[in-house]
Amino acid sequence: xxxxxxxxxxASLCAMAAVNAQSMFRGDATHSGRYAGPAPxxxxxxxxxxxxxxxxxSSPVFKDSVVYFxxxxxxxxxxxxxxxxxxWKRVTNxxxxxxxxxxxxxxxxxxxxxxFYALDARxxxxxxxxxxxxxxxxxxxxxHGLQPKNQxxxxxxxxxxxxxxxxxxxxxxxxxxxxLYALDSATGDLRWKxxxxxxxxxxxxxxxxxxxxxxxxxxxYAVDATTGKEKWRFHAGEDPLVHNQVGFQSSPAVANxxxxxxxxxxxLYALDxxTGKEKWRFFNDLSWVITSPAVADGKVFFATxxxxxxxxxxxxxxxxxxxxxxxxxxxxxxxIVGDVVFIGVLNGTLEARxxxxxxxxxxFQVDTSKQNKGWVLTADRKFNVPFLYHSxxxxxxxxxxxxxxxxxxxxxxxxxxxxxxxxxxxxxFLYALE
Amino acid sequence: xxxxxxxxxxxxxxxxxxxxxxxxEEAISGRWEGTTHIPDDDLNVIxxxxxxxxxxxxxxxxxxxxxxxxxxxDITVKASAVNFSVKGTLGIQLKLQLDGxxxxxxxxxxxxxxxxxxxxxxxxxxxxxxxxxxxxxxELEGEWKGDYQMLGYTRHVSIKFTNxxxxxxxxxxxxVGRRTNNLPVDLVTQEGDLLSVDSHEIGISFEGRLRxxxxxxxxxxxxxxxxLVLERAK
Numbered sequence: 001x002x003x004x005x006x007x008x009x010x011a012s013l014c015a016m017a018a019v020n021a022q023s024m025f026r027g028d029a030t031h032s033g034r035y036a037g038p039a040p041x042x043x044x045x046x047x048x049x050x051x052x053x054x055x056x057x058s059s060p061v062f063k064d065s066v067v068y069f070x071x072x073x074x075x076x077x078x079x080x081x082x083x084x085x086x087x088w089k090r091v092t093n094x095x096x097x098x099x100x101x102x103x104x105x106x107x108x109x110x111x112x113x114x115x116f117y118a119l120d121a122r123x124x125x126x127x128x129x130x131x132x133x134x135x136x137x138x139x140x141x142x143x144h145g146l147q148p149k150n151q152x153x154x155x156x157x158x159x160x161x162x163x164x165x166x167x168x169x170x171x172x173x174x175x176x177x178x179x180l181y182a183l184d185s186a187t188g189d190l191r192w193k194x195x196x197x198x199x200x201x202x203x204x205x206x207x208x209x210x211x212x213x214x215x216x217x218x219x220x221y222a223v224d225a226t227t228g229k230e231k232w233r234f235h236a237g238e239d240p241l242v243h244n245q246v247g248f249q250s251s252p253a254v255a256n257x258x259x260x261x262x263x264x265x266x267x268l269y270a271l272d273x274x275t276g277k278e279k280w281r282f283f284n285d286l287s288w289v290i291t292s293p294a295v296a297d298g299k300v301f302f303a304t305x306x307x308x309x310x311x312x313x314x315x316x317x318x319x320x321x322x323x324x325x326x327x328x329x330x331x332x333x334x335x336i337v338g339d340v341v342f343i344g345v346l347n348g349t350l351e352a353r354x355x356x357x358x359x360x361x362x363x364f365q366v367d368t369s370k371q372n373k374g375w376v377l378t379a380d381r382k383f384n385v386p387f388l389y390h391s392x393x394x395x396x397x398x399x400x401x402x403x404x405x406x407x408x409x410x411x412x413x414x415x416x417x418x419x420x421x422x423x424x425x426x427x428x429f430l431y432a433l434e
Numbered sequence: 435x436x437x438x439x440x441x442x443x444x445x446x447x448x449x450x451x452x453x454x455x456x457x458x459e460e461a462i463s464g465r466w467e468g469t470t471h472i473p474d475d476d477l478n479v480i481x482x483x484x485x486x487x488x489x490x491x492x493x494x495x496x497x498x499x500x501x502x503x504x505x506x507x508d509i510t511v512k513a514s515a516v517n518f519s520v521k522g523t524l525g526i527q528l529k530l531q532l533d534g535x536x537x538x539x540x541x542x543x544x545x546x547x548x549x550x551x552x553x554x555x556x557x558x559x560x561x562x563x564x565x566x567x568x569x570x571x572x573e574l575e576g577e578w579k580g581d582y583q584m585l586g587y588t589r590h591v592s593i594k595f596t597n598x599x600x601x602x603x604x605x606x607x608x609x610v611g612r613r614t615n616n617l618p619v620d621l622v623t624q625e626g627d628l629l630s631v632d633s634h635e636i637g638i639s640f641e642g643r644l645r646x647x648x649x650x651x652x653x654x655x656x657x658x659x660x661x662l663v664l665e666r667a668k
Contacts, residue, residue, distance in 0.1 A: 145658040237586050242658050245585050265586065285612070286585055372547070373474035379546025386523045387544060390500040392657045 022062040022417055025099035025163035026292055026333065029206040031253040033294025033301070038419045039337035040352070040434060043362040047420055047432040048084025052077065055405060056424025057097035057159050059333075059413040063121065067415075067422055069430055070096025070109055076117070077430070078107075078124060081417065084432060088124035092117065094135065098161035099203075099413075101171070103185065108164045108171050111135075116164075116173065116181070118188060128188035133177035135161070138199045138216045140243035146392050156401040157290075158249065159331065159411055163203040165211075170225065172211055174200030180213060180221075182228055192228030196221065198247070202261075203292075207254040207273060214248020214261055220269070222259075222276055232276030237265030251292040251333070253300075255315065260300050262289025268302055268311075270318060280318035284309070292333035292413070294341070296355075301341055303330035308382075310343065310358060322358035326351070327381045332423075333413040342421055344410025347381050350423055350433070366408035368427040376407045459485065459511050461532060465560055468553035470542040479542070479551060481528070483509070483516070484559040493562040494520050503562030523635060567602030570595050570624045571644070578649050578664035587611065591653065591662060593631055593640060595622070605631045609638070640664075 021027045027035055053073030060069040066087060067079045072095035078087040094112030101108045106127060107119045114134040118127040137158040142149030162174035171185040176199045182191040197217030204213040210231060214220040218238050222231040239245035250262030258279060259271045266286050270279040287307035294301040299321055303310045308329055312322035332344030340361065341353045348369025352361045369377065378384045388400045405426045412424035421433045463484050470477040480495040483506075492506035501520070509518040514532035519525075528551060530540035538553040577594040589611040596604050603624070607617040617633040624630075629649070632639040640662065642651020649664040 142657075145656050147657050149657070149659075239586055241584060241660060371473060375472050375475075375544065375547050382545075384545045384547075386525075387499065390524075 022415060023102040024061060024165065025059060025101065025203050026205075026251065026253065026294075026413070027335075029165050029167050030255065031165075031203070031205040031251055031292060032255060032296070033253060033292065033333055033413075034296045034336045035416055037337060037416060039340035039342075039416055040419050040421065041340060041361050043352070043364055044434055046364075047434045049432070050077070050079050050084050050086070050430040052428050052430070054095070054428055055409075055426035056428060056430055057095075057411045057426065058424055059099040059163075060415045060422040060424065060430060061100055061102055062415055062417045062422070063102040066121070067430070067432075068100045068102060068107055068121070069412075069424055070098055070100060070111075072097055073428075074111070074113075076100065076107065076109055076119065076124070078121070079430065081420070081422075081432070090117075090119055090124040090126070096161070097159055097411075098173075099163035101164045101166045103166040106185070108166060108173075108185070110161050110164070110173055110175070112161065114177075116171075116183070116188075118171075118185070130183065130188045130190070132175045132181065133179065135176040136199065137176065138201075138247060142242055144244045144397075145242045146397055156398050157331075158199065158201060159405075160201050160249070162201050162213075163251070165204050165206050167206045167225065172204045172206070172225070174202060174204065174213055174215075176201065178215065178217075180204060180211065180223065180228075182225070194221070194223050194228050194230070202248050203251040205252045205254050205259070210273065212252045212254060212259045212261075212273070214250070214252065214263065216247035216249075218246050218248075218265075220248055220252075220259075220261060220263075220271065220276075222273070234269070234271055234276045234278065236263045236267065236269065239265070245286065249288070249290045253293050253295045255295040258315065260293040260295060260315070262291055262293060262302055264288045264290070266304075268293060268300070268313070268318075270300075270315070282311070282313055282318045282320075284311075290331040291343070294334045294336050296336045301334045301336060301355075303332075303334065303343060305329040305331065308345075310353065312358060324353070324358040324360075328377075328383050331409075331411045335414045335416060337416040342414035342416060342423075344412055344414060344423055344425075346404070346407075346409035346411070347377055347383065348408030348410065348425065348427065349381070350410055350414060350421065350431070352421075364431075364433055366410075366425050366427050366429070366431070368406065368408040368425075372407070374403055376403055461514075461536070462511055462516055462538075463559055464555045465557045466538055466553035467556045468538075468551060470549050470551040472542075472547070472549045477542075479553065481506075481538075481553060482559040482561045484561050490518075491561050491563075492518060492559075494526075496526075499524065505562075505564055523637075565621055565623065567604070567622045568624050569597045570603040570622065570629060572597075574624070574629060574644060574649070577667035579667045580649075580662050580664040582653055582660050582662045584655065584658065584660055591640070591664065592667065593664065607631055607633060607638075607640070 052071040055072045058070035075089040092111035107121045110116045137154040139154045143153040164173040179193040196215035199216040204211040220234040247264045252261035266284045268282040288305040308326040310324040328347035334343045348366045408427035414423040466481040483492040490509035505521045506518040516530045527543045530538040542551040592608045594606040603622045621632040653662040
């Protein structure tokens, strides 16, 4: 084998690794949020858009020219990445706002029906399914200050289900029953489960034999992936009055022995992966950090909800590097591809920002957002909050939240493969942009 | 003395023209009901307009937005054109024109969005007036201070009451958390021994009673209510 042949082989192996890193939530088991390949610095056209029966909260993953994702219409979809044609769909009995993982020809994903599925990635045929102790959304009395304060209210912003991570023959995921599950990826047999005090809808990250994840019980956990034994736990903020500033909805990323995670207590935390000791925190003035941080080149990329800020901070110190004012809440997790960062915005837009400066390169607004039914948005695409949330009585805030989401909010974290950007929208479509 | 025909005609025109604004303004007083067409939704709108001592006053009801009897501000009536804003955080403005069929038509603007509105007169005006400040008891005058916990951290409160004769009491309401917030107070009342201070614009209020030299009650922010005891500032 000559030098150029070796070069070609290495390039092929790198390309394969890059493609493999697109078949799980946040790219890989450490949830780096960094993807290989070219990134479009300009928007040219919608390559295709794929319709489903309800909102698409799930993030797409890619394997062998097929895009996979879940729909809130209860289906898991496999779509041809080139043409946007459906290859198969598999119905579950509940919404699927989780991101599937594809490993060795098997697709793993959970559903709001309280079951966890392993499907043949080629055909959608069922390989096995198990039943958890049941799904539920986070709930609390007087949640977010809604009335009446003694009534238990389910959180309309608890939109995601935990996305599985698959490592060394085990599949790990969190559940609304408060457990983190470890199953045999071939059979679905339970290896262990780890009980927390509340809903686990964040997705576990894996590094060096340890799983890292947060629960809505206000704790962040490190658990041995083999035994399921707790290694350490970290206590974040609590909010006993209205339960607004509590809980981990963000999924962590692990890099260089540090775990980075957002929290609803308005902090982005950097924790020592070995001890759980806090290295630094970045406070966001009561604004939730729902996005799962992306880590690249010694920097952490994340965004906030109410304050709608896009941040880049130094991974070692937490010192701010970039701060850009966005237009609306961001729950979508940033995807770093080359020198471009892609992130979804709940006003129905996908943004592409320069990774070095944070400047907006281009954005794409879905049609329902342009239509602005019910004046959900202001003329400059911010949420029209006083118009929308004018009452906190009965189901008014829930209906308002639903209206807000149906503008076409992009909760989904973008996936970029071969210069094409794939993402889901709450308008019910999966988009492919180039 | 005979007024020439041309001059007579001119006088008639001048008198008629002078009367026009008055007649237009009279026509604009009343209760107006109609619809604002926003995308995928229609809002029912009820506007009351009246003139008092040469000044226009008004209030508005929009059932779909939880708006009832909210005062109108910046009312201008020029001939057949009527413009006004709705007090509060919604930031609504209406720019209307009285047309030949007796309808007020024009735009309903909010947050940069604009929609067509058509209103029809349905009767005499029923303007609602906002509640007025009352005086507070002599022993409540001066500055009061206290702390409360909300959303995970402590905030310091200061309220200073001043009686202003016939205008009732005024209050300076300051909350210091991570920032210092001087709240715009729009209502101070004392009913019996119950004292209330409201900043409707910010959505924060305090309600309490004087007991044993302390002003004990609760602070409300939106629907979130938490206990607060104020003591006289030293």
